[in-house]
Amino acid sequence: MGERMAGPAIRAWNTARVLADAGHAVRLVTTNGCTLTGGPFPVLTATARELRGHTTWADVVVLQGWALERMPWLVDDPDTVVVCDLYDPMHLEVLAQERDLDLLSRHEQALATAAALSGQLRRGDFFLCASERQRHLWIGHLSGVGRLTPALYDADPTLRSLLAVAPFGLPAEPARRGDGPGLRGAFEAIGPDDPVLLWAGGVYNWFDPLTLVRAVDLLRARRDDVRLVFLGLAHPNPDNPEMGVAADLRALAAELGLTGRHVFLNESWVPYAERQDWLLDADAGVTTHHDHVETTFAFRTRVLDHLWAGHPVVTTDGDSFADLVRAEGLGAVVPPGDPGALAAALELVLYDAAHAAAARARA
Numbered sequence: 001m002g003e004r005m006a007g008p009a010i011r012a013w014n015t016a017r018v019l020a021d022a023g024h025a026v027r028l029v030t031t032n033g034c035t036l037t038g039g040p041f042p043v044l045t046a047t048a049r050e051l052r053g054h055t056t057w058a059d060v061v062v063l064q065g066w067a068l069e070r071m072p073w074l075v076d077d078p079d080t081v082v083v084c085d086l087y088d089p090m091h092l093e094v095l096a097q098e099r100d101l102d103l104l105s106r107h108e109q110a111l112a113t114a115a116a117l118s119g120q121l122r123r124g125d126f127f128l129c130a131s132e133r134q135r136h137l138w139i140g141h142l143s144g145v146g147r148l149t150p151a152l153y154d155a156d157p158t159l160r161s162l163l164a165v166a167p168f169g170l171p172a173e174p175a176r177r178g179d180g181p182g183l184r185g186a187f188e189a190i191g192p193d194d195p196v197l198l199w200a201g202g203v204y205n206w207f208d209p210l211t212l213v214r215a216v217d218l219l220r221a222r223r224d225d226v227r228l229v230f231l232g233l234a235h236p237n238p239d240n241p242e243m244g245v246a247a248d249l250r251a252l253a254a255e256l257g258l259t260g261r262h263v264f265l266n267e268s269w270v271p272y273a274e275r276q277d278w279l280l281d282a283d284a285g286v287t288t289h290h291d292h293v294e295t296t297f298a299f300r301t302r303v304l305d306h307l308w309a310g311h312p313v314v315t316t317d318g319d320s321f322a323d324l325v326r327a328e329g330l331g332a333v334v335p336p337g338d339p340g341a342l343a344a345a346l347e348l349v350l351y352d353a354a355h356a357a358a359a360r361a362r363a
Contacts, residue, residue, distance in 0.1 A: 001028065001043055002035040003271040006202065007301045008064060010272065011168050015062065015085075016041055030056050031070060040311045055080060062128075065090065068120050075123050084124035086138050087166070091117050092294040093196035096206040100244040121145045127163040130299035131320045137167055169304030183229045189265045190227050195350040198282035198311070199230045200275070200340070201302035205243045206295065208316065208336065210252055210287045213263055215342035217256045223347060226262060226278060231267040231278060279309035284331070284349040284356070286314045287321075291336040295319050312349040312359035314342070331359050 001009050008028075010051040016028040017040065028040040034045040035348050046054060048070040055061050055071060068074060074082055090332045092114045098106045121127070121138075122145050129135050139159060142148055152162065183198065184190050197216075205210055209230070216228050253263040270278055279285075285306030295318045303321040306313050313331035315322050326333045332345035349356050 001030045001045075004031070004269040005272045010301065011085070011087060012064065013043075014171075015166075016043075027054055027057070031067075033191065063120075064088065066116055068123065069116055075119070081125045082123055084120040085128045085166075086117070086120070087128065087130040087134065087168075087299055089134065089137060089294070089297045092297060093206065096205045096290075096292070096294055097204065097243065099205050109271055113192060113199045117141070118145055121147060126361065128166045129163065130165065130167050131297075132165060133320045134297050134299065135163060138163055167299070169299075169301045170308055175276045175280060175309045177280050178274060178277050180271075180274040182277040182281035183264075183266075184281045186278075187229070187264065190229070190264065191225070194225045194227045195223075195284075196282045197226070197228045197284050197286045197314075197346060197350065198278065198306075199228070199287065199302075200279060200282075200285055200305045201231055201287075201300075202269075203233055203243070203246045203249055205245050206289060206292070206298070207245065207292045208290050209245065209249045211337055211339050211342060212286060212288045213249065213252050213256065213258065214339035215346060217258060217264055218339055218343040219346055220258070220262050223351065226346070226350065227264065228262060229264045229266065229282065230277075231266055231275070233265055233267050236267065258261055275305065276307060276309065279305060279311070282309070284314065284346075285309075285311040286346065288316045288334075288342065289336070291316075291318055310363050312356050312363070313347055314345045329359060329362050 001013065005013065008017050012028060016026050020026045020041045028041060028043045029046050029051065031046060034043055036043045051071050052073060055074060058080065060081040060083060061074065062083040062085060065088065074080060083175055091110065094109055094113045098109050126180045127138060129138050142163065147162070148159070153237070183196065184192065190196060192232065201207065216226060250265065253259045253265070259265070285303070287300055287302055298319050300319065300321050303313060303315065307330070313325050315325055315333055316336045317333050318336060322333045323332050331349050334345050349359065
């Protein structure tokens with residue numbers, strides 16, 4: 001929890017804001033370090049032992065990730081309502097995240113992650129996810145651990161009293177430029193009129209930035225002013241090391257002679273409160289991923305940032321936001337792993353003024 005935050009922290013921060021605005025007494029507590037101050041509620045760092053005081057204070061504990069593993073006393077506590085936020089399907093994510101490790105370590109991590117989620121599904125009084133696709137995933141898991149009983153079904157055959165969709169990612173306020181330099185100020189080689197594509201988030205193993213770089217290499221042959229900016233390579237959580245695909249991205253951009261000319265890599269992480277300056281400097285958003293199970297159930301917050309900024313969006317097919325972009329005419333959807341189709345889509349949203357204007361209006 002700090003000025004630089006990734007998806008789980010962003011979701012926790014905004015959930016707490018909404019609850020506080022509704023009149024609830026809220027504490028936002030992290031075990032991973034905190035530099036946020038001056039908010040409408042206390043934001044605190046706690047050791048595993050110190051967490052007990054906070055759960056004793058609370059009537060309802062909303063948790064995500066590995067938090068229940070650090071609070072085992074909640075498993076048998078009948079007086080505290082436990083809400084498990086399952087928006088991050090981390091048992092699928094870890095299959096790609098740990099790809100750089102040996103097979104035995106990956107196997108152990110996958111089993112541990114699945115066990116942690118199963119523990120939440122057995123204990124939780126209520127569950128949250130971020131999309132209808134995710135809801136299908138978690139209904140299957142809840143069934144597998146015995147939570148879908150005849151009594152529950154008779155009382156609520158929709159199961160929404162147990163598992164609800166709580167999407168997030170769009171701030172209540174419109175995107176407005178602040179005092180930050182933006183991406184055009186950060187990279188002198190990007191001119192004021194150059195068309196800019198923005199990758200609005202981190203670079204992780206489940207994404208496919210390499211096909212995107214190859215597409216830009218194809219596009220620059222006929223559109224020499226095309227620019228692609230990656231918002232951040234270093235994860236804001238120091239517990240999350242850089243993944244192998246980030247090194248592959250640097251190497252490929254350099255090999256193709258794109259670095260600093262057509263592809264720009266921000267090695268740090270743009271502060272959450274300044275991201276709109278980078279978004280509003282861009283002309284279109286892009287996100288590309290592989291065809292695998294993590295994609296199917298992911299919820300890409302970065303796509304909503306692009307819509308917040310009014311961008312046309314180019315995305316790989318296969319996730320719920322690809323369905324949204326296609327259905328609402330918000331940009332272009334391309335097959336996974338196809339640099340030629342991707343280059344054509346990028347050219348459409350950057351250089352076809354009528355198409356881009358229509359997509360922006362719908363966004």
